[in-house]
Amino acid sequence: MTSTPIDLGRPVAGDVVELILDDHRRFETLLRQLRDASSDRDAVRRALAALHVAHAEAEERFVYPTLRDDHAIGDHEAQHGEHEHAEGNQALLDVLELTSVAGEEFDEAVEELSRLINHHLTEEELTILNPARSSVPAPALAELGAVFATERNALIDGDCGRLENVRAIVARAEEQGLLDEAEED
Known part of the structure; x- marks a missing residue:
């Protein structure tokens, strides 16, 4: 099945806060397109999967630890961000596993995914990006931006949003207890 290519951007450098915010705006656009029954929803969900996984993995590997080391954020903020990424990945998996991109089941899965991602974007901008x-x-934000962009792009190039990979990421999050219901928002 041929689908519409979706541009996820290929930043190579910049202030890490601005690069993350650019991706946040891409998430909002992709979620709007995913809700639009006239769009190529299969292409959109695959693009969203690639961006979500690459963005979250790059943040968890480089951005959160660096900001923690620089005392811009505490352990709680970083752990909460990781918990919210795990929730987003679970909701993303629910959308990816559906065979049809039409109907009530798809719409409900997209609504939950939108709710979780939008909550995370708002909270991350307030509690992680503002302190950063x-x-x-x-200069440190620019250096971190280059590292974030390089990792993000490499993950996208490696097809990180494919169904099998998202399943593995969710399984790992479950093993690590990141999807426990006890976590508070």
Whole structure:
């Protein structure tokens, strides 16, 4: 099945906060397209999967640890961000596993995915990106931006959003207890 190619951007450098915000706006656009029954929903969900996995993995591997080391954020903020990424991956998996991109079941899965991603974007911008802006020097944000962009792009190039990979990521999150219901928002 041929589908519409969707541009996820290929940043190579920049302030990490701005690069993350650019991806946040891409998430919002992709979610709008996923809700639109006239769009190529299969292409959109695959693009969203690639972006979500690449973005979250790059943040968890490089951004959160660096901001924690720089005392811009605490352990709680980083752990909560990882928990919300895991929730988003679970909801993403639910959307990817559906055989049809039409109907009530798909719409409900997309609604849950949208709710979780939008909550995370708002919270991350307030509790992680704002502290990074105010307490990390610009050269360090630029250096981190290059690392984030390189990892993000490499993951997208490696087809990180494929169904089998998202399943493995969700299984790993379950093993690590990141999907426990006890986590508070």
